[in-house]
Amino acid sequence: xxxxxxxxxxxxxxxxxxxxxxxxxxxxxxxxxxxxxxxxxxxxxxxxxxxxxxxxxxxxxxxxxxxxxxxxxxxxxxxxxxxxxxxxxxxxxxxxxxxxxxxxxxxxxxxxxxxxxxxxxxxxxxxxxxxxxxxxxxxxxxxxxxxxxxxxxxxxxxxxxxxxxxxxxxxxxxxxxxxxxxxxxxxxxxxxxxxxxxxxxxxxxxxxxxxxxxxxxxxxxxxxxxxxxxxxxxxxxxxxxxxxxxxxxxxxxxxxxxxxxxxxxxxxxxxxxxxxxxxxxxxxxxxxxxxxxxxxxxxxxxxxxxxxxxxxx
Amino acid sequence: xxxxxxxxxxxxxxxxxxxxxxxxxxxxxxxxxxxxxxxxxxxxxxxxxxxxxxxxxxxxxxxxxxxxxxxxxxxxxxxxxxxxxxxxxxxxxxxxxxxxxxxxxxxxxxxxxxxxxxxxxxxxxxxxxxxxxxxxxxxxxxxxxxxxxxxxxxxxxxxxxxxxxxxxxxxxxxxxxxxxxxxxxxxxxxxxxxxxxxxxxxxxxxxxxxxxxxxxxxxxxxxxxxxxxxxxxxxxxxxxxxxxxxxxxxxxxxxxxxxxxxxxxxxxxxxxxxxxxxxxxxxxxxxxxxxxxxxxxxxxxxxxxxxxxxxxxxxxxxxxxxxxxxxxxxxxxxxxxxxxxxxxxxxxxxxxxxxxxxxxxxxxxxxxxxxxxxxxxxxxxxxxxxxxxxxxxxxxxxxxxxxxxxxxxxxxxxxxxxxxxxxxxxxxxxxxxxxxx
Numbered sequence: 231x232x233x234x235x236x237x238x239x240x241x242x243x244x245x246x247x248x249x250x251x252x253x254x255x256x257x258x259x260x261x262x263x264x265x266x267x268x269x270x271x272x273x274x275x276x277x278x279x280x281x282x283x284x285x286x287x288x289x290x291x292x293x294x295x296x297x298x299x300x301x302x303x304x305x306x307x308x309x310x311x312x313x314x315x316x317x318x319x320x321x322x323x324x325x326x327x328x329x330x331x332x333x334x335x336x337x338x339x340x341x342x343x344x345x346x347x348x349x350x351x352x353x354x355x356x357x358x359x360x361x362x363x364x365x366x367x368x369x370x371x372x373x374x375x376x377x378x379x380x381x382x383x384x385x386x387x388x389x390x391x392x393x394x395x396x397x398x399x400x401x402x403x404x405x406x407x408x409x410x411x412x413x414x415x416x417x418x419x420x421x422x423x424x425x426x427x428x429x430x431x432x433x434x435x436x437x438x439x440x441x442x443x444x445x446x447x448x449x450x451x452x453x454x455x456x457x458x459x460x461x462x463x464x465x466x467x468x469x470x471x472x473x474x475x476x477x478x479x480x481x482x483x484x485x486x487x488x489x490x491x492x493x494x495x496x497x498x499x500x501x502x503x504x505x506x507x508x509x510x511x512x513x514x515x516x517x518x519x520x521x522x523x524x525x526x527x528x529x530x531x532x533x534x535x536x537x538x539x540x541x542x543x
Numbered sequence: 544x545x546x547x548x549x550x551x552x553x554x555x556x557x558x559x560x561x562x563x564x565x566x567x568x569x570x571x572x573x574x575x576x577x578x579x580x581x582x583x584x585x586x587x588x589x590x591x592x593x594x595x596x597x598x599x600x601x602x603x604x605x606x607x608x609x610x611x612x613x614x615x616x617x618x619x620x621x622x623x624x625x626x627x628x629x630x631x632x633x634x635x636x637x638x639x640x641x642x643x644x645x646x647x648x649x650x651x652x653x654x655x656x657x658x659x660x661x662x663x664x665x666x667x668x669x670x671x672x673x674x675x676x677x678x679x680x681x682x683x684x685x686x687x688x689x690x691x692x693x694x695x696x697x698x699x700x701x702x703x704x705x706x707x708x709x710x711x712x713x714x715x716x717x718x719x720x721x722x723x724x725x726x727x728x729x730x731x732x733x734x735x736x737x738x739x740x741x742x743x744x745x746x747x748x749x750x751x752x753x754x755x756x757x758x759x760x761x762x763x764x765x766x767x768x769x770x771x772x773x774x775x776x777x778x779x780x781x782x783x784x785x786x787x788x789x790x791x792x793x794x795x796x797x798x799x800x801x802x803x804x805x806x807x808x809x810x811x812x813x814x815x816x817x818x819x820x821x822x823x824x825x826x827x828x829x830x831x832x833x834x835x836x837x838x839x840x841x842x843x844x845x846x847x848x849x850x851x852x853x854x855x856x857x858x859x860x861x862x863x864x865x866x867x868x869x870x871x872x873x874x875x876x877x878x879x880x881x882x883x884x885x886x887x888x889x890x891x892x893x894x895x896x897x898x899x900x901x902x903x904x905x906x907x908x909x910x911x912x913x914x915x916x917x918x919x920x921x922x923x924x925x926x927x928x929x930x931x932x933x934x935x936x937x938x939x940x941x942x943x944x945x946x947x948x949x950x951x952x953x954x955x956x957x958x959x960x961x962x963x964x965x966x967x968x969x970x971x972x973x974x975x976x977x978x979x980x
Contacts, residue, residue, distance in 0.1 A: 241819055322865050342867035343750045344821030363869065365750030403750050427755075428747040 233532045238357040240346045242368045242404040247411060254376050256528035257521070263300065264524060271527075273535040274303035278333040282324070282349075283360065284310045285341045289495055289519065290360050290370070294337050297526035301535065306333070321345060325352035334534050338362070356533045364398045370494055371404035373525040375412060377518045378449055381490055386413035391443050392434070393419040393475055394453025394502060395464075397426045401453060401494045406432035417443055419475060423464035440475055444484035451492045452477065452502045468501055478504035482512075490514050544568050544591035545968060546579065550599040550929065554919035555898040556906055565601065566591065567925040570967035574921050596929060599962060602901050603917045604636030604926030607878060608908040609701075609726075609780060609804060609853035612638075612669070615656065616645025621858040621946050623660045627667035629856070629878040629944040631971035631978070634961025636926040637668035638856075638878070639912065642679070643702040649674035649685040651693035658694050666971045666978070668926075670912065672697040672726060675714045681705050684714060691721045696912045698723060701780060702828075704730035704762050711766065715775035724776040724802075724911055729762035729787075730829065739869055741830045745814035749821065751868065754830045756784045763787045767794045770801055778911055779803035781855050783829045785839035792848055802911050804851035805840050807877060807884040808951045813837050821868040824949045827855075828873035845895045850907040854881040858947030875951040880938060884952065886930065886959030925968035932959045944977060 233252070236244040245253070263269055279298040283291045291307065298305045308328075319327075321340070328336060329352060336355045338346050343363035350357045361367040379385050390409055396402045396418050409416045410433030418425065418434045429436055437443050444450065455471055465471050472478075477491070485491075493515040497503055507513065545567040552575065553560045559575070566574040607630065613621035621629075630638050640657055642648035648657060654671050661669030673690035675698045677683050687698055698718050705711045705727070718725050735758040740746050742753025763779055767790060770777035779791060782803045794801040812831050825831060843849045857874025864871050882904070889895035905928075909916055917926040938952045964972040971978055 243819075320862065320865065321867060340867070342869045344819070344868045347819060347821055348865075348867065363750055364752075400750060426747040427742045427753050428744055431744060431747050 237533075238346070238350050239368050239529065239533070240350070240357065240359045241366050242371050242408045242411070244368070250372070250375065250408070250412065253372055253525065253528050253532060254379055256532060257376050257524040258380070260524045260527045260531075263527075264520065269300050270302060271300060272302050273531050274298065274301035277303045277335070277534060279303045279305045279335045279337070279530065280328055280333045280355070281305065281307045281337050282328070283307065283339040285339050285361070286310070287339050287361070289522075290339060293519070293522040294360065294526055297523050298335070298530060300523070301527055301530060303335075303530070321348050322352050325349045329353040329355065335530055358529065358533075361400050363400065364403065365400055366404040367400040368404045369522070369526055369529060370401050371408040372529065373518055373522040374405055374451070374492060374494070375408055376521045376525050377492060377514055380517075380521070381514065382448065385409075388414040388448045389417070389446055390414055390449040390451055391417045391419055391447045392451045392453065393440060395424045395455055396420050396429060396453070397424050398456065399453050402432070405451070406434050409433070419443060421465065421474070440481065441484060444481060445486055447485065447489050449490055449492060450477065450485060453494070454496060454498055455501055472501055476502050476504070477507045479506045482507055482510060485512065492518060494518070544573070546591040546593045547601060547927070547929075548593055548595050549597035550601045552601045552919050553897045553901060554603050555901055556916075556918050557920045559919055560898070565919060565927070567965070567968040570925055570969070572919065572921055572923045572925050575919055596963070598931070598933065600897065600930040600932055601919065602897070602928045602930065603905040603919055603923075604964070604966065605634050605882065605904040605928045606637040606639070606908040607633075607635045607854050607856065607881065608639040608851060608912060609806075610638040610640055610856045610878065611643065611858065611874070612640045612657070613858060614644065614660065615653075619946070620860050623657065623669065624664045625944060625946045626856070626878065627661065627664050627669065628977045629876070630667040631964050632944040632961075633879040634882040634928045634930065634964060635667065635878065636917075636928065636964055636966045636971070637670060639670045639672055639697065639908070641701045642672055642674040642699065647674050647678050649677055649679070649690075651686065651689040654690045654693040654695045666966070668966060670914065671695050672699050672701070674698070675700045675705060675718075675725065676710065679703060681707055681710065684710075684717060687714075687717055688721065691723065696723060696914065697726050697778070699726035699728065699780070701726060701728045704728055704732060706732055708765060708769075712769050712772060715769050715773035715777070719773055719775035722913065724778045726778045726780050727762070727766045728780050729759045729766065731758045731761050734758040734761065739826060739830070740817060741814045741832050743814060743833065745817045749817065749819065754828075756786060756832065759829050760784060760786045760790065763790050767791070767799060767801055770794070770799050774800070776800040776802070776911070781806050781809060781829060781853070782849065783809045783832045783840070784836050788839055788843045788848060795848070802850040802907070804853045805844060805849045806853060806855045807881045808875060810837060810840050810844065810852075811884060811888055812951060823864045823866070823868055823871035824875050824951050824953070826868060826871055826873055827875060827951075841889065841894070844903065845889070845899060847899070847902070850903065850911065852881065852885060852903045853908070854878050856945075858945050859949045860947060864949045875949050876943070876945050876947055877950070879943060879945060880950060880952050880957070883936070883957040883960045886932065887957045891932070891958050925965055927965040928961055929963035930959060931962040934958070934960055934962070936960060
């Protein structure tokens with residue numbers, strides 16, 4: 231039984247402040263496991279975790295798989311190219327089939343928003359949204375919060391600037407409400423063509439002037455820009471994007487000394503971040519990756535492996 | 544002969560609103576009035592069947608001028624027979640079929656197919672709108688004249704906006720000679736793109752591509768300008784925004800031949816009804832807009848700026864609506880709920896009169912389409928809708944006459960619905976039960 235307020239994690243809004251604190255504190259103690267030679271806990275022994283990744287993903291899928299294995303769960307990976315969806319099976323039928331096979335946690339990555347919700351309607355398992363279309367990616371937000379909290383010792387009062395394609399970013403879709411919930415301040419920086427219609431609803435203010443914002447930030451959070459060339463692209467060129475919104479040596483100098491740089495990956499080296507901005511000690515993107523395993527372990531542990539006495543309370 | 548006794552009969556066109564009787568003979572209304580002389584004709588063969596309809600309301604037969612019958616080609620969603628029964632259940636005597644069938648209703652033989660099949664099915668009068676452009680491709684004119692000769696009463700590329708402004712002008716110029724209206728689904732594809740919900744609160748919250756109001760309003764403005772240029776009557780389908788209404792108002796004030804319709808879902812639902820459950824029954828084209836638009840649409844309907852309420856009945860199979868929101872088809876069913884929604888939300892709350900209801904569901908559609916008028920008056924075809932204003936019912940997920948259940952109002956409590964429907968004096972529904980022919 232879950233010790234969290236919701237059986238599933240589809241949106242960051244499914245979690246309370248207390249839930250998030252609980253997950254981050256649990257992750258903090260689990261970080262120690264990840265330093266050991268034998269990185270294994272028996273918590274999810276006998277449980278089955280399905281990674282249903284119907285859209286390409288290396289980082290998130292691997293992170294979930296490692297997290298589940300370190301908790302001794304049996305893990306199954308299903309990817310877009312190996313699943314029956316390529317044979318025309320609907321998500322409803324895939325979910326019902328997985329349910330019949332029997333699994334305890336299902337993690338889904340899908341190119342369409344709301345896919346994780348569809349799973350909850352067709353499976354008994356706890357469902358974790360591993361990224362649905364341009365909607366949300368709540369575990370990314372949790373690992374980002376964890377990274378910030380480990381570094382600063384707090385979340386309340388931090389000023390986070392998120393730069394890049396906000397409109398199509400499920401990372402921002404979860405991180406912005408999460409920051410608001412935890413008492414941090416957010417500013418988004420992007421050309422208007424890469425902003426959602428009502429960014430105010432996500433709890434962020436908008437700036438088009440990165441240089442003016444940089445000195446005020448505790449966290450500079452950079453997003454990837456879609457490289458794909460397309461008719462009616464929202465940008466004239468990547469060159470111009472980098473000029474206006476990319477961070478290199480000059481803009482690094484504008485950051486306050488205590489500020490950190492984060493990025494959910496994968497990075498387009500030389501576009502949003504130069505090699506210098508990737509090499510600096512301020513850049514915590516690899517800490518984020520490590521945090522991802524601990525946070526996902528904590529989440530799964532609290533979802534299905536939590537202490538029984540807590541569940542009864 | 545049939546005598547309908549004791550109901551409140553309302554027909555604003557003849558100034559009728561009274562408890563009175565209607566005598567029907569040979570498919571037409573023979574007389575309207577109290578204490579009609581209906582006795583023995585002297586030969587003992589002409590005694591009327593008498594139905595006591597005390598407590599009911601009788602209106603001129605209602606018409607839904609925006610319906611997708613899905614036949615030919617998508618009979619798994621709906622067919623002419625099931626749509627005809629759904630229409631009767633919902634209180635309609637007549638429907639206008641949209642041409643986006645498979646194959647597209649873009650030639651005389653395809654118009655004739657739908658009309659012939661509907662005649663064979665009976666139950667409900669079916670009128671046909673032909674396609675404006677061949678195969679709805681928006682590239683060249685369909686054989687509009689031939690379709691007109693075969694019985695098509697209006698022309699439209701409904702389901703899509705006609706993108707090419709020059710072709711739209713040609714189409715309206717051409718249709719003008721037949722004195723038929725062009726029905727316009729207003730959607731500028733280069734602006735709407737892959738939009739699936741209103742661009743604003745809901746697109747931001749749910750991470751879905753936005754379908755901006757301007758994508759509709761720009762085409763409304765364009766088509767009004769083309770109505771002026773061509774002189775062709777223009778009917779704006781499923782209008783959804785306050786700005787669109789301003790454009791229509793201005794056009795009407797200038798005396799242009801412009802009318803418009805609204806659906807029940809755009810009147811009573813908005814983007815806030817969409818939430819993280821991603822209910823695909825609320826995926827509409829155009830999309831559900833804002834609460835302010837709901838308010839503007841209701842006011843415009845009550846005032847008469849909006850001429851018609853139509854359902855845009857768009858049945859889809861369960862497996863199609865069970866897809867991911869972005870992949871699921873647009874549209875919801877409406878034949879069986881539109882009248883009850885208007886009765887519940889507007890007439891029952893005394894925001895709108897029965898007179899306005901008759902105008903927007905009976906007289907205006909026929910006037911716009913140039914069809915024979917029906918009324919509660921001697922000589923009119925006996926097309927009548929009987930309403931039981933007291934009945935309370937809940938919109939259920941199943942038990943529809945339609946083959947599809949993708950209704951946007953499932954679970955809602957409604958008050959008032961059609962109990963009986965007469966088409967040419969023959970009942971298509973009696974006491975809530977659709978009549979098998």
